[in-house]
Amino acid sequence: MIEAQALSKRFGDKLAVDGLSFTVKPGQVTGFLGPNGAGKSTTMRMIVGLDHPTAGVATVNGRPYRDHADPLRQAGALLEAKSIHKGRTARSHLLALAQTHGFPASRVDEVLAMVGLQEVAGRRAGGFSLGMGQRLGIAAALLGDPAVVILDEPVNGLDPDGVLWVRNMLKGLAAEGRTVLVSSHLMSEMAVTAEHLVIIGRGRLLADTTVDELIARVAVGxxxxxxxxxxxxxxxxxxxxxxxxxxxxxxxxxxxxxxxxxxxxxxxxxxxxxxxxxxxxxxxxxxxxxxxxxxxxx
Ligand SMILES: Nc1ncnc2c1ncn2[C@@H]1O[C@H](COP(=O)(O)OP(=O)(O)O)[C@@H](O)[C@H]1O
Ligand SMILES: [Mg+2]
Missing domain, CATH: 3.30.70 (Alpha-Beta Plaits)
Known part of the structure; x- marks a missing residue:
């Protein structure tokens, strides 16, 4: 469960997020939609404590993310696929993360297999394609077998096979009862992936609704x-x-x-x-x- 209460973030004179409140429930994929610059990434960064809110609170499973003793078990996030030490291999990148929580090396191999990177696990992440980088980011997000999964535009740069793979994986994670929040600027992608939609524009909530309700509400007919x-x-x-x-x-x-x-x-x-x-x-x-x-x- 993720809860945002009156979240705001100001960068200088730019109000990137403006009084956002919403709840992301377990057991379904929630699409976080909005045009480029709407404030999606900033909101996700605030949820996992990487940006400090100017006002408001975000909680993950009932408390601020940074207050959890075992954050990777609470929520896994893919925010910026390229934020990986270029000289590290995929496996050592994940191993370093695993060691912060005392996860066994076998868990690293499990997530590498889940995202289909076993064959390139020994290669340096700096040489990875965008798609491979996204897969590695997803592997890191899943490392702690977390109840909450947060992915920022995970299908950007993926080929059609990769897009389908991400879509099915997200649905699978939700079916296991996890809370899944995935952002996109593409309605077409969210329409086939998400059941629930949180739509923002210029930092403000425009709709918090199901796909079906959205059509009924704005249908011009x-x-x-x-x-x-x-x-x-x-x-x-x-x-x-x-x-x-x-x-x-x-x-x-x-x-x-x-x-x-x-x-x-x-x-x-x-x-x-x-x-x-x-x-x-x-x-x-x-x-x-x-x-x-x-x-x-x-
Ligand atoms: N670190 C920052 N400093 C200044 N402005 C920022 C920063 N991060 C984001 N912004 C601005 O905040 C707005 C929202 O950005 P962002 O959250 O990245 O939107 P989205 O992910 O929906 O495309 C944009 O206008 C962006 O330029
Ligand atoms: Mg973004």
């Missing part, structure tokens, strides 16, 4: 209508205060009227319909809608 007499239909609909746009001949996108009403009006005017499809807003549209302002001001 339009109806796609195809007719061989589209022009006549358009006139009839506009007369009933519908908003009508057309991207191609014979096809109308109708807002402000439901499919039933459109069908009835077409019948009343003797206009044949070839298609009448209510459209829900896509998750991508919902996200754009929410974050538009936050992006505009950047």
């Amino acid at each position: 339009s109806v796609l209508v195809r007719s061989p007499q589209a022009t006549a239909l358009r006139d009839a609909l506009v007369a009933h205060r519908a908003t009508v746009t057309s991207a191609e001949p014979g096809v109308l996108a109708v807002g402000g009227l439901g499919a039933e009403r459109i069908g009835d009006l077409a019948l009343a005017h003797g206009i044949p319909l070839y298609e009448l499809t209510p459209r829900r807003a896509s998750l991508e549209e919902a996200y754009m809608d929410l974050t538009r302002e936050a992006v505009e001001y950047r």
Whole structure:
């Protein structure tokens, strides 16, 4: 469990995080979404005590992260994949971390196997590709078999195989009852990975919701209508205060009227319909809608 209460962080005159409160629950993947610069990394750094909040408190499993005697068992985090001593091998990097908690070397080999790095365990991390670096960072996050896993943009720079691997791993960790917080600036990725979403823009909370609720909440709802007499239909609909746009001949996108009403009006005017499809807003549209302002001001 992660709790943020009225968290704020100021860098000079820049308020990077502005009064954020949210709870990340165990047993599900929570997506932490927002445009670049929204304050995701700063918030994650405050959760694990790497940045000191200007105001507010973040707790991990009930207390500030730095107050835990066994932090790697409480929460594992991947924040900056490249923050590894370049001259160390993957294995010695993990071994050094393991020794701070008295974990056996066998645990290092376990996590190396979990992330698929056994074959390159003896190679220097400085020569790793971005994808290998991400895997090593994830291995470090999992080292303490932690109840809470925090990953900052873990799929950046991964190939499609790697993206799928991270996605399945996150779902697996959540299914084991862990608390999983993963950040991304891509709605499309979170839509297929997360059940719950915490969306921020310019340091502020924009939504704390499930994927389904988000669609329902911001759905603009339009109806796609195809007719061989589209022009006549358009006139009839506009007369009933519908908003009508057309991207191609014979096809109308109708807002402000439901499919039933459109069908009835077409019948009343003797206009044949070839298609009448209510459209829900896509998750991508919902996200754009929410974050538009936050992006505009950047
Ligand atoms: N150490 C820092 N010093 C000054 N400004 C910072 C620092 N870290 C982040 N910022 C600023 O805070 C804002 C939020 O950054 P960040 O948390 O990295 O956003 P995100 O991870 O959502 O892209 C940005 O405007 C960024 O430039
Ligand atoms: Mg970031």
